[in-house]
Amino acid sequence: MSDELYTKKEAMLYSQRIAQLSKALWKAVEKDWQHWIKPYDLNINEHHILWISYHLQGASISDVAKFGVMHVSTAFNFSKKLEERGLLSFSKRDDDKRNTYVELTTEGKNLILELNANYHNTQHAVLNGSLALKDLYGRFPEFLDVMAVIRNIYGEDFIDIFERSFQNFRESFDRLEENQ
Amino acid sequence: MSDELYTKKEAMLYSQRIAQLSKALWKAVEKDWQHWIKPYDLNINEHHILWISYHLQGASISDVAKFGVMHVSTAFNFSKKLEERGLLSFSKRDDDKRNTYVELTTEGKNLILELNANYHNTQHAVLNGSLALKDLYGRFPEFLDVMAVIRNIYGEDFIDIFERSFQNFRESFDRLEENQ
Numbered sequence: 001m002s003d004e005l006y007t008k009k010e011a012m013l014y015s016q017r018i019a020q021l022s023k024a025l026w027k028a029v030e031k032d033w034q035h036w037i038k039p040y041d042l043n044i045n046e047h048h049i050l051w052i053s054y055h056l057q058g059a060s061i062s063d064v065a066k067f068g069v070m071h072v073s074t075a076f077n078f079s080k081k082l083e084e085r086g087l088l089s090f091s092k093r094d095d096d097k098r099n100t101y102v103e104l105t106t107e108g109k110n111l112i113l114e115l116n117a118n119y120h121n122t123q124h125a126v127l128n129g130s131l132a133l134k135d136l137y138g139r140f141p142e143f144l145d146v147m148a149v150i151r152n153i154y155g156e157d158f159i160d161i162f163e164r165s166f167q168n169f170r171e172s173f174d175r176l177e178e179n180q
Numbered sequence: 181m182s183d184e185l186y187t188k189k190e191a192m193l194y195s196q197r198i199a200q201l202s203k204a205l206w207k208a209v210e211k212d213w214q215h216w217i218k219p220y221d222l223n224i225n226e227h228h229i230l231w232i233s234y235h236l237q238g239a240s241i242s243d244v245a246k247f248g249v250m251h252v253s254t255a256f257n258f259s260k261k262l263e264e265r266g267l268l269s270f271s272k273r274d275d276d277k278r279n280t281y282v283e284l285t286t287e288g289k290n291l292i293l294e295l296n297a298n299y300h301n302t303q304h305a306v307l308n309g310s311l312a313l314k315d316l317y318g319r320f321p322e323f324l325d326v327m328a329v330i331r332n333i334y335g336e337d338f339i340d341i342f343e344r345s346f347q348n349f350r351e352s353f354d355r356l357e358e359n360q
Contacts, residue, residue, distance in 0.1 A: 022206045
């Protein structure tokens with residue numbers, strides 16, 4: 001067997017393996033997500049836009065689209081719907097006239113906080129399915145290989161926004177605790 | 181901060197982290213998959229049904245649904261369409277009258293082989309994004325933590341079918357090479 005054929009075969013096996021795994025994982029994540037937000041009359045894209053706007057503390061529509069892995073038109077159209085519901089507001093920035101920015105209204109922020117407070121009231125199969133790993137290793141898995149692949153696909157920008165939003169997420173918990 | 185609060189916070193951060201990663205990964209996989217099968221007038225579910233039927237060498241509709249992570253009705257309806265196109269045939273088994281089995285026709289098998297032969301003619305962003313890991317570790321990542329989570333969510337059955345289909349996939353390459 002030639003090296004090239006070997007490589008092509010391995011590449012294809014790998015690629016289809018990750019395809020199956022990623023489909024199975026995403027379908028489980030999607031189901032959990034839908035159950036969680038169902039009482040709030042939001043779809044996943046809408047909630048994702050609110051979540052990103054909350055954690056980036058003012059994001060452009062193109063940031064939302066990039067980080068939410070959706071088309072710019074999808075991000076824009078769902079943002080419009082959220083604006084109509086009074087959860088989001090649009091703005092332009094003096095130093096950046098070309099982009100449209102979105103920010104949560106007070107009502108939008110309260111909704112996100114309420115959703116977070118109710119997080120553990122619905123089943124999360126992915127979380128439950130990860131507890132055995134946490135018991136074994138003392139912490140939740142970090143999926144560093146998945147992160148590395150995503151970094152290569154979506155670029156450093158994506159990872160920066162990712163880390164920034166989780167940094168803020170962590171801090172928002174800390175603020176919540178200080179206020180208790 | 182109480183232990184319980186700490187655990188809930190960590191659980192939620194973890195859970196939303198995996199949600200974002202899994203969405204980003206799946207969207208990239210989905211795009212690659214769509215580009216690959218586009219010339220063949222198939223959607224992802226249809227191709228997935230053909231792929232599973234090929235590698236399980238005769239699967240029940242419920243196996244297809246389970247392993248393809250789709251509703252039984254989705255698996256059934258798309259299988260019907262594939263049957264109408266002459267790619268798949270339905271059958272009952274004498275020892276199992278309750279389940280409907282699907283099997284690829286010769287035309288269906290040839291289509292799968294043609295698709296595999298053309299695999300490297302389209303871009304695969306996920307594969308390209310994994311090459312740096314392969315260079316670094318000498319092989320493609322195995323995503324063992326993702327596998328462990330999926331095993332806990334979908335059960336041992338799912339992993340068995342997964343491994344069986346990839347075992348067959350590997351062997352089908354070997355047979356192909358022997359015939360060359």
